[in-house]
Amino acid sequence: MRLFPIVLLAEAKLKNAGVNSVDELLDKGATPKGREDLAAKSRIPGTQILKFVNYADLFRIKGVAGQLLQAAGVDTVSELAKRNASNLQVKLREVNDAKKLTGKVPSERQVAAWIEAAKSLPKKVTY
Structure with missing residues (x-):
């Protein structure tokens, strides 16, 4: 890539x-x-x-829409892991409606899969 x-x-x-x-x-x-x-x-x-x-x-999360997530206020894997799929999907839709970042907003199911993946990833970035 x-x-x-x-x-x-x-x-x-x-x-x-x-x-x-x-x-x-x-x-x-x-x-x-x-x-x-x-x-x-x-x-x-x-x-x-x-x-x-x-x-x-x-990007370690398969299929993740990084630009859309960041525009919705999700900047890190650990932040994503703490989110509620339903609430985040609504926020992603709102952000995309306003900014037109992607042609298709991820489904709640997709967002839930990202959240589960984020929870299972080993921590890589330290602050």
Whole structure:
């Protein structure tokens, strides 16, 4: 998978910092020290690196709509794991109606599957 549906504009900077895939971004940016190093090498602000890493972490969940989740206020796997499927699906629909991020909003069943997957994933990102 290309590194950056996440960060198209930052792709060259991250590649220069030695990040060539979503998996590498997650591995190298999983810790505060790793994100600090990536920020220094790429000259991308640390806050933005953290957003990219959190987005990459969400990609570990099969079929997840990361951009839609983030627009609905779900930025991390641990946040997703704490959500109620019905409430989140309603929020995703509202956000998508307003922002037109995707052609099809995930069903409540899909959202419930994402939440269960998030609960079972090993924690990767530390803060």
